[in-house]
Amino acid sequence: MRYIDLFAGAGGFSEGFKRAGFEPVAHVEIDPAACFTLKTRLSYHYLNENKKLDIYIKYLKGEISRNLLYSVIPSHILGSVINLSIGDENNFKIFQMVEKLAGRKKIDIIVGGPPCQAYSLVGRARDRNGMRDDPRNHLYVQYGRFLKKYSPKLFIFENVLGLLSAEKGKYFKNIQADFKSFGYIVEPFIVNANEFGVLQNRKRVIIIGWKKDINFSFDQLKCQSRVEYKVGNIFNDLPKLSDGKGKDKYYEYAEGINDYLSFTRIRNGLDVLTQHITRPHTEQDKEIYRIAVRKWKRSKERLDYNDLPERLKTHKNRYAFLDRFKVVADDVPYSQTVVAHIAKxxxxxxxxxxxxxxxxxxxxxxxxxxxPDDYYFEGVKEGKNRTAAFRQIGNAVPPLMIEKIAKLLIEYLK
Incomplete structure (x- = not known):
């Protein structure tokens, strides 16, 4: 069963569907750094399937270059990554490339989520015009162009919860009407990543559309059981670092694997740790960090910006975003939402x-x-990618959640 990934980003959707047994036909993404990430991940899957993972491990260890890694991958696999913006100016060219990749094989499912900043409640609060003039408000129209062109049996459209309320629900009603006109039954489904084993409080809306001849039911998607682990499970096997330290390529683990890392396949036997690197901080920020951590450890309370000593308050805004300094607590079942602002x-x-x-x-x-730890986030230039990696991670869909959803959907596509 074959899929196209639109607005593919770093490949969270694609990783989930690939692990569930689907085959990618094309990934369309505007960001060059994310396109390199997609190519590197496709290289991993090809080498894994052909029992040549030693080549990929050499890349993760920094023993071979990215160009050398790509040189052993068939061109049609790397060519499935299409570095173009989705829009009327490029769609015809994208269609031609997809048709060349697919041949006569049908596209079974289209997945993806247009950039969500235009629908984000935070984005609308920060923007003078409430994001009303943002052209990304209408990218769903472009998504619809692909539904009309390929008529897949089913599609998944992921976005932030604010999509349902933006412009008093106007955009969602337009999306629903637009996609229904192509012959789909269209329903929104609100998911939280922590119900699928992800240690993060991440609520999103997934719009699922299916052809009328598919007997689709939401029941299975609503019956996920949360697996109880603590956020500390993601920290305790990693080497300790101070700010501005770490290695981009090969690092050794400080401890053995734990149950959570095994269950999620974050550590899957390859055991080559990469990109355990941190950003540098000012002394003032580090003093605030210590205050925030102590407050959480002592009383399980979050730091309110207005409670800081006056000498540490440099932000003029004292009325909103007062939790701007927040600890990723290790003694709770899930963290706060990871968003693209982490790149800043x-x-x-x-x-x-x-x-x-x-x-x-x-x-x-x-x-x-x-x-997974063997997932490498690229920059445009090889090795210069901390900011690009943070941005891609913050924008991504959790692959563990998508894998579980994809395995449920596969029954309806047989």
């Missing part, structure tokens, strides 16, 4: 160990999103 600073993602006194590393953020 780590204040909302403070490591719970006061001795390390830093924000979380790239690898720790990826683990909160349920990406």
């Amino acid at each position: 600073d780590g204040h909302y993602y403070i490591h719970p160990d006061i001795e390390q006194n830093r924000s979380i590393s790239v690898r720790e953020a990826a683990r909160l999103q349920s990406f």
Whole structure:
């Protein structure tokens, strides 16, 4: 069963569907760094399926270059990553490329989620016009172009909860009407990643559409049982780091695997740790981090920005976003939502160990999103990718959640 991934990003959707047994036909993504990430992950899957993982391990250890890694991968696999923006100016070219990749084989499912900032409640609160003029409000129209072109049996459209309320529900009603016009029954389904084994409080709306001849039911999707682990499971086997430290390529684990890392396949036997790297912080920020960690450890209370000493208050806004400094508590079942802002600073993602006194590393953020440790997030330039990696991780869909949803949907596509 074959799928197209639109607005593919770092490949959270694609990883989940691939692990569930689907085959990718094409990934369409505008960000060049994310396209390299997709190509590297496709390289992993090809080498894994052909029992040549030693080549991929050499890449993770920094023993071979990215170009050398790609040189052993068939061109049609890397060519499935289409680095173009989805829109009227490029769609015809994208269609031609997809048809060349698919041949005569039918597309069974289309997946993806357009950029969500235009529907985000936080984004609308920060924007003077409430994001009304943002062109991303209408990217669902472009998604519809692909539904009309390929008429898959089923599609999944993922976005933030704000999609349902943006412009008093106008955009969602338009989406529903637009997609119904292509012959789909269209329903929204609100999911929380922590119900699928992801150690993160991440609520999203998934719009599922299916052809009328498919006897689809939401019941299975609503019956997920939360597996109880603690966030500390993602931290305790990693080497301790101070701010601005770590290695982009090969690192050794500090401890053996635990049940959560095994259950989720975050550690899957390859055991080559990469991108356990942290950003540097000012002394002022590190002092605030210590205050936030101590407050959580002592009383399980979050830091209110207005409670800081005056000398540490440099933000003019004293009325909103007062929880801008927040610990990723290790003694709770799930963390706060990981978002793309993590690429700008780590204040909302403070490591719970006061001795390390830093924000979380790239690898720790990826683990909160349920990406396996052998998933490498690329930059445009090889090796210069911390900010690009954080951005891709924050924008991603948790692959563990998508894998479980994909396994449920596969029964309806047989």
